[in-house]
Amino acid sequence: MNSILIPTDFSENSNYALEYGSFIAKAKGSRLIILHITKDQASVSAQLNATRKLPFFKGMDVQILTREGKSISKTINRVGIEFNVGLIIMGSNGVSNVGELLLGSNTENVIRKSQFNVLTIKHKMLSLELSTVLFPSDFSPESYQVFETVKSFADMFGAKIHLLRVVTSDRKKGSKTIDEKMNTFIKHFKLEQGSYEKVIYNDKTRELGVLNYSIDVDIDMIAIGSHGKGIVRKLVKESISQDLVRDTFKPILTVRF
Numbered sequence: 001m002n003s004i005l006i007p008t009d010f011s012e013n014s015n016y017a018l019e020y021g022s023f024i025a026k027a028k029g030s031r032l033i034i035l036h037i038t039k040d041q042a043s044v045s046a047q048l049n050a051t052r053k054l055p056f057f058k059g060m061d062v063q064i065l066t067r068e069g070k071s072i073s074k075t076i077n078r079v080g081i082e083f084n085v086g087l088i089i090m091g092s093n094g095v096s097n098v099g100e101l102l103l104g105s106n107t108e109n110v111i112r113k114s115q116f117n118v119l120t121i122k123h124k125m126l127s128l129e130l131s132t133v134l135f136p137s138d139f140s141p142e143s144y145q146v147f148e149t150v151k152s153f154a155d156m157f158g159a160k161i162h163l164l165r166v167v168t169s170d171r172k173k174g175s176k177t178i179d180e181k182m183n184t185f186i187k188h189f190k191l192e193q194g195s196y197e198k199v200i201y202n203d204k205t206r207e208l209g210v211l212n213y214s215i216d217v218d219i220d221m222i223a224i225g226s227h228g229k230g231i232v233r234k235l236v237k238e239s240i241s242q243d244l245v246r247d248t249f250k251p252i253l254t255v256r257f
Helices: 012-028 041-052 072-082 103-113 141-157 175-188 206-216 238-247
Strands: 003-007 031-037 062-067 087-091 118-121 132-136 160-167 196-202 221-226 252-256
Touching: 003 012, 003 072, 012 031, 012 087, 012 118, 012 141, 031 041, 031 072, 041 062, 062 072, 072 103, 087 103, 103 118, 132 141, 132 206, 141 160, 141 175, 141 221, 141 252, 160 175, 160 206, 175 196, 196 206, 206 221, 206 238
Parallel strands: 003 031, 003 087, 031 062, 087 118, 132 160, 132 221, 160 196, 221 252
Antiparallel strands: 118 252
């Protein structure tokens, strides 16, 4: 991953994304591309300079740029293509001083419509570390493609992966099949004992199961599949993926497949 793109509207939430992005970039040796979308570059020059001087950027390869664009998500996607980024990191629920930009809704648009993996940050991270990654899945064929990226990401940090299957019924029917699918998945990726945790978790909905488990175990990051164009079967329903971005305070990596 040579470059990471982080859009900013200079809000607190954007700065949380910038700080966490610097942590990821330092670990990966990546360049940071900081993007602000504006209709008047002169009016934001002071804020751009202040962003450039943020203490966590010290000693890093950081490029700050501005772009004009009617569609925030499309502009972000174009810049991602221009710089061939490997990841987009976005703060959610940051309100722009430009007025029309609400990063919360645009984060969802980028997740749904762009061709990039997106890491969403909602709050300031009390601890900049990545020792556990939660992978909620149905372990269908599509999940294998998603997990390639998730495993690569976790391996870079030496993070333990929690493989989670949420079931929404108290009935034990089908639990054996689920266990077999998870074991086949583990065997396929040759996961070593101690590098993963296999969990079948019961809750009212899949979304609640993911959220509650991540809180119970104090997960550092959630990694989840996001549908691409033409994909009929989804690893996780689109609405679940978007609701997680809105509702959880954990960083969420949405992986294209």
